[in-house]
Each structure stands twice: as C-alpha cells, then as structure tokens.
Amino acid sequence: MRLLNRSAGRLSRHRRGPLAGVAVLLLALLTVGGLYTAFSPATADESSASADQVAQGRELFLVSCAFCHGQNGEGVRTIGGDQLGPSLVGVGAAAVDFQVGTGRMPMVQPGAQVPRKPESFSDDEIAALAAYVASLGPGPAVPDEGDYSLDGLSDEERQAAIVRGGQIFLTNCTACHNFEGSGGAMPRGGYAPKIRGVEPRYIYEALLTGPQNMPNFSNGNLSPDEKRDVIAYLGSLEEMPDYGGFSLGGLGPVTEGMVAWLVGIGMCVGAAIWIAAHTTRTNKKKVDA
Amino acid sequence: MSTPPVVDGHGEPVDDNLPERDDLYANPGLHEHLWRPTDVDPKAEKRAERQVATLFTLSAICTVLFVVFYFTVESTDTIAGLGAQNVALGLTLAGALLFIGIGIIQWARKLMADQEIVELRHPAASSEEDRATTIAALNQGIEESGIGRRPLVRNSLLGAVGLVGVTAIVPLWDLGPTNKKVTENPPFPGSGLEHTIWSKGMRVVRDVVGTPIKPEDLQIGDLVNAEPEGLFKSPDNGEPLEGVALQVGKSKGAVVLVKMEPDEIIPGKGRENWSVDGILCYSKICTHVGCPISLYERTTHHLLCPCHQSTFDLADSAKVVFGPAARPLPQLALAVDSEGYLVAQDDFDEPVGPSFWERG
Numbered sequence: 174m175r176l177l178n179r180s181a182g183r184l185s186r187h188r189r190g191p192l193a194g195v196a197v198l199l200l201a202l203l204t205v206g207g208l209y210t211a212f213s214p215a216t217a218d219e220s221s222a223s224a225d226q227v228a229q230g231r232e233l234f235l236v237s238c239a240f241c242h243g244q245n246g247e248g249v250r251t252i253g254g255d256q257l258g259p260s261l262v263g264v265g266a267a268a269v270d271f272q273v274g275t276g277r278m279p280m281v282q283p284g285a286q287v288p289r290k291p292e293s294f295s296d297d298e299i300a301a302l303a304a305y306v307a308s309l310g311p312g313p314a315v316p317d318e319g320d321y322s323l324d325g326l327s328d329e330e331r332q333a334a335i336v337r338g339g340q341i342f343l344t345n346c347t348a349c350h351n352f353e354g355s356g357g358a359m360p361r362g363g364y365a366p367k368i369r370g371v372e373p374r375y376i377y378e379a380l381l382t383g384p385q386n387m388p389n390f391s392n393g394n395l396s397p398d399e400k401r402d403v404i405a406y407l408g409s410l411e412e413m414p415d416y417g418g419f420s421l422g423g424l425g426p427v428t429e430g431m432v433a434w435l436v437g438i439g440m441c442v443g444a445a446i447w448i449a450a451h452t453t454r455t456n457k458k459k460v461d462a
Numbered sequence: 463m464s465t466p467p468v469v470d471g472h473g474e475p476v477d478d479n480l481p482e483r484d485d486l487y488a489n490p491g492l493h494e495h496l497w498r499p500t501d502v503d504p505k506a507e508k509r510a511e512r513q514v515a516t517l518f519t520l521s522a523i524c525t526v527l528f529v530v531f532y533f534t535v536e537s538t539d540t541i542a543g544l545g546a547q548n549v550a551l552g553l554t555l556a557g558a559l560l561f562i563g564i565g566i567i568q569w570a571r572k573l574m575a576d577q578e579i580v581e582l583r584h585p586a587a588s589s590e591e592d593r594a595t596t597i598a599a600l601n602q603g604i605e606e607s608g609i610g611r612r613p614l615v616r617n618s619l620l621g622a623v624g625l626v627g628v629t630a631i632v633p634l635w636d637l638g639p640t641n642k643k644v645t646e647n648p649p650f651p652g653s654g655l656e657h658t659i660w661s662k663g664m665r666v667v668r669d670v671v672g673t674p675i676k677p678e679d680l681q682i683g684d685l686v687n688a689e690p691e692g693l694f695k696s697p698d699n700g701e702p703l704e705g706v707a708l709q710v711g712k713s714k715g716a717v718v719l720v721k722m723e724p725d726e727i728i729p730g731k732g733r734e735n736w737s738v739d740g741i742l743c744y745s746k747i748c749t750h751v752g753c754p755i756s757l758y759e760r761t762t763h764h765l766l767c768p769c770h771q772s773t774f775d776l777a778d779s780a781k782v783v784f785g786p787a788a789r790p791l792p793q794l795a796l797a798v799d800s801e802g803y804l805v806a807q808d809d810f811d812e813p814v815g816p817s818f819w820e821r822g
Contacts, residue, residue, distance in 0.1 A: 340670045341670050359766075388684060393681065394680060414544060418552075452571050454496035
C-alpha cells in the first residue's frame with residue numbers, strides 16, 4: 174500500500190509537467206483502442222464509415238457535386254422553380270454507389286436522360302462519397318454480394334428463383350425495360366436503359382433507390398429475396414440461347430419488321446433484277462444441223 | 463424516196479391498219495437476233511444441262527438432310543447461340559426450295575426456246591355486233607319476266623331476299639350473354655362490365671407473390687403492381703382462382719399502388735379519404751382500349767400507356783394529360799384493416815377499362 178502511494182505520489186509530481194497531457198491522451202487512446210479491438214466483432218463492418226472517409230467524401234462532394242446538389246446536399250432550385258439537383262438527404266449510400274459507380278453522376282449537362290458513361294471516380298472515392306451522403310440522413314446501404322447471389326441454393330431452388338424472378342420481372346419491369354431487358358423509349362426524350370449485362374449490384378441498387386424517373390422497389394415493395402430472383406432471371410437470360418433465331422436486339426416487331434422489309438424484300442428485288450438483267454449472248458450464228 | 467416495208471424481226475409484215483407515218487421516221491424493226499452460247503455450242507448446252515441437273519440434285523440433298531436433321535437434332539441443342547433445330551431445318555428447307563427455283567430459272571435462261579415475239583395491241587372490247595346481241599337478249603328477258611310491269615312481285619321478292627340476311631345476324635346472339643344477364647347472375651366473382659372482384663375490405667396484395675401490404679412497407683416513389691387478394695384466395699371458398707374465373711378477376715381487378723408526398727396529391731372531389739399516407743390506388747387497365755399500364759415516372763407522377771401513349775396524372779385523380787384516352791383511370795378507395803394491411807373501401811365506383819355501348 175505504501176509502495177503504491179509512493180509511486181502515485183511520484184507520478185503526481187509530474188501531473189503538471191509539459192508532457193503530462195500528451196501522456197494521458199496516449200494512455201486513454203491505447204486503452205480505448207485495445208478494448209475496442211478486444212471486444213469488437215472479428216469481421217469489422219465495412220459499411221460503417223470512418224470519420225476520415227466521411228471527411229474525404231465531403232471534400233470530393235464540394236468539388237464535384239455541390240454545384241447542383243448544394244453544399245450540404247440539400248438540393249438546389251433554380252429561380253424559375255425547377256429542380257436543378259434534388260436533395261440527397263436520405264438517399265443513402267446505395268444511390269451514390271449506383272449513380273457514381275455507373276458514371277451517371279457527375280452529369281455532363283442537365284437533360285432528359287442521364288446516360289451511363291465511364292465512371293469519374295475510383296472505388297475508394299465512390300465509397301467516400303457514399304459514406305458522406307449516407308451521413309446526411311438514413312437511407313439504403315450498398316447491398317452485400319450475399320443479397321443478390323444465388324450461392325448456397327440447391328439447383329431446384331435456383332430454378333424456382335429464376336422462374337419467380339421472371340414472373341416478377343414481367344409484371345414490374347417489362348413495361349419500361351422491355352421483356353428482354355433491352356430498354357425502351359420514355360416521354361420527353363427519356364428512355365429506360367438496357368439492363369442486360371448490368372452488374373447485379375447496380376440492378377439491386379437501382380431497385381432500392383429508383384434512380385431518376387424510375388419508381389422505387391424498396392424492400393417493403395419487393396422483398397430482398399424477390400429482388401435477388403429478378404437478378405437471377407436477368408442473369409439466366411444471358412445464358413438463354415436464341416431458339417427462335419437472331420434476337421435483333423430483342424426490341425420487338427419494329428426491328429424484325431425492318432429487317433424483313435429491307436433485307437428480305439431487298440434480296441427478293443435483287444434476285445428479280447438479276448434474273449431479268451442479262452443473258453449471255455454470242456455473235457456466233459446458229460448452225461443448222 | 464421510198465421506204466422499205468415495215469416488218470418485224472422475223473420478216474413478217476406488220477398490221478396494215480397502222481396509220482401511214484412513214485413520212486416522219488422509218489420503223490427500224492427489231493435488231494438482229496443474237497443467240498445464246500447454249501444455242502450455238504453443243505458443249506455449252508451440255509454444260510448448262512448438267513448445271514441445272516446439279517441444282518436439282520442439291521435441292522434433293524437438302525430435302526434428305528432436312529429429314530435427317532428432323533429426327534437427329536434435339537430441340538434443346540444449340541449452334542452459335544441459336545437453336546440448332548431451327549437453324550438446321552431452316553437452312554435445309556431454304557436450300558431445298560432455293561435450288562429448285564434457281565434450277566428452273568437457269569433452265570429457262572439457258573436451255574428453253576429463245577424467241578423474240580412481237581404482239582400487237584388490240585382493243586379489249588367485244589365487237590359492236592356482240593354487244594348489241596347481248597343487250598337485246600337482256601332486254602328480252604326483262605320484258606318476258608314482267609318485273610317492270612308487276613311491282614307487287616318485284617317488291618315482295620326484294621323484301622324476301624333482304625330478310626334472308628336476318629338468318630346471318632340472329633345467331634350472333636349466341637356469341638355471349640348480354641352484359642345485363644351477366645350482371646344479374648354473375649358466373650364468376652366480379653363478372654360483368656360494371657363490376658370487378660374488388661369488394662369492401664378485400665386486401666390489396668402484391669402481384670405474382672400475393673402477399674398483403676402495409677402502408678409503412680412502402681417508401682416515397684414506390685410503385686407496386688398489385689392484385690385483389692380474391693385472386694389468390696377466392697371470396698367463395700378461399701382457394702386460389704383458376705381458369706376463366708382467374709382471367710375474369712385479373713383482367714379487371716389489376717391495380718397499381720403508388721406512394722408520393724401527401725402534399726403533392728390533389729384529392730378529387732369526394733376522394734379526400736381515398737388515400738392512406740400518400741398511397742394511391744388506381745385501376746391498371748387503360749380506359750382507351752384496355753392495355754395494362756405500369757410505365758410510371760416518379761418525379762412527374764405520370765402513368766403512361768405503352769400502346770397509344772395515353773398519359774394519366776396519378777397525383778391528380780389520374781386525369782388524362784395526353785393521348786387518346788377519354789376518361790381518367792378509376793381510383794380504388796383505400797383503407798387499412800384491423801391488422802394494418804391495405805384494403806379496398808369498396809369496389810370501384812365506376813366501370814374499369816374502355817368505354818362500352820351501354821355506358822354511353
């Protein structure tokens with residue numbers, strides 16, 4: 174006891190020393206860090222963003238996004254009352270990952286349609302932006318691969334998932350995106366993009382967040398399993414042979430009719446011209462036998 | 463200066479009735495006939511014969527291959543990403559027909575008789591004499607039958623012939639029961655043009671999976687393609703509907719649910735309590751010609767019909783803002799049941815789908 178008192182006294186003599194604050198801070202950090210390492214789950218939650226990431230995301234946001242979305246993501250209205258950029262409060266990390274990850278944002282210019290283009294940010298920067306926007310208000314997080322992967326299902330369950338996904342797709346998605354996911358025209362110069370060959374993560378995020386004019390299919394609307402099934406169905410279309418012949422982009426009767434008229438009838442006309450064009454003639458006279 | 467007599471390519475004198483216009487320019491006649499190599503060279507002729515026969519043989523080979531492929535290629539086989547059966551049968555059938563066609567054309571071009579013929583044009587009408595005889599016979603027939611002198615016979619005949627048409631029209635009655643009959647005694651739940659399967663307290667469920675929906679499940683901007691629960695659980699016996707009953711129920715019962723900011727909704731007169739937390743429900747059947755519509759733009763709240771581009775503003779009682787539709791989409795009044803699920807307050811208050819005769 175005396176020993177302890179003596180050492181405490183010795184320590185106490187230094188408590189107003191110039192390095193005391195630093196030493197206490199270091200000790201506190203080490204303790205908290207050690208405790209956290211000891212008690213936190215072995216797999217760290219990647220979606221929980223660090224303060225650094227949020228700060229980096231804010232820097233990027235101010236440079237590349239704030240012009241239309243406002244310095245705090247509150248959205249910007251023009252004097253005429255039009256929405257220049259919508260508020261990003263509550264759109265969540267999933268919306269950022271979709272919009273920036275597919276290159277749709279930052280937009281080159283406002284217009285009827287936001288086309289997909291090569292992305293402008295690295296994966297880390299997109300994650301930072303997503304972390305910052307997610308910090309503005311609660312919204313859907315970037316989905317895990319487990320959310321849309323069919324791994325762990327038996328072959329029969331897989332087939333059932335693809336069939337159900339097909340029915341859900343034909344009910345909810347076909348109206349705009351075409352029965353094969355080839356996309357289609359929308360009013361005022363817009364279009365529903367082609368969704369064949371799009372990464373499953375982005376399809377999942379588009380369903381969750383409803384980019385641009387697309388309605389949401391939130392988890393209360395289409396459950397995560399139903400979303401997974403839709404993605405499985407779209408994947409199965411990639412492996413589906415064209416039993417009926419060339420799909421011609423899967424756009425329906427317009428392309429098929431055009432090919433029939435131009436190629437089919439064109440070949441018939443060409444053949445008719447060839448038949449009537451000329452027959453070889455010779456200057457030799459017929460010799461009577 | 464005298465001109466040579468007008469002759470055709472084979473030296474025959476041309477029609478004498480041609481007007482004498484030799485003073486303007488001479489008829490040059492046909493150029494000298496040039497023969498084909500196959501006409502003058504026996505070797506070329508033999509070659510052409512073999513060529514045509516080869517084409518016909520190729521066609522026969524294609525036909526044999528068609529039969530072989532029909533029995534050997536499985537319908538699930540693929541070739542270069544295409545269905546192998548379609549490709550194999552299509553190509554061999556095309557070859558079989560095409561080679562016959564090319565063969566016949568080559569035969570005609572190279573081997574069949576090679577003559578140039580001049581055909582002069584004549585008037586297409588019959589001679590004056592024939593025409594006069596025919597008209598006289600017709601007039602005599604009319605005179606002898608007395609159809610002009612006996613109006614009673616003529617008119618009763620016209621009436622009888624006209625009435626025969628009724629036998630073609632009356633059987634149309636059997637095309638289907640009248641709307642009135644169906645409405646009075648509905649064969650299936652929701653039969654008839656004025657009614658649907660919706661009823662007071664019927665839950666609104668998700669299409670395909672048939673699960674009920676709570677208002678808090680949905681977020682702003684959600685679009686749910688929904689159906690009446692009666693399709694999955696019949697109002698009569700609780701079983702899922704099947705066959706015609708399902709088609710009748712589904713064809714008029716399909717709806718879309720959308721959720722928007724409550725202050726964006728302009729409630730129609732008497733429809734103030736038809737929405738729940740900004741969730742609105744409308745018939746999915748276009749009022750123009752009845753296509754199912756679900757092209758929804760969340761920012762404009764416009765629902766667009768893919769068939770003829772009729773556009774409805776769902777925030778404003780689904781009024782028509784563009785296109786050929788004449789009526790707004792019927793709105794289904796929503797409520798929440800004791801378990802918290804969305805239900806219909808009642809059936810639609812007007813017929814869904816396109817206009818019809820009795821509706822006016």
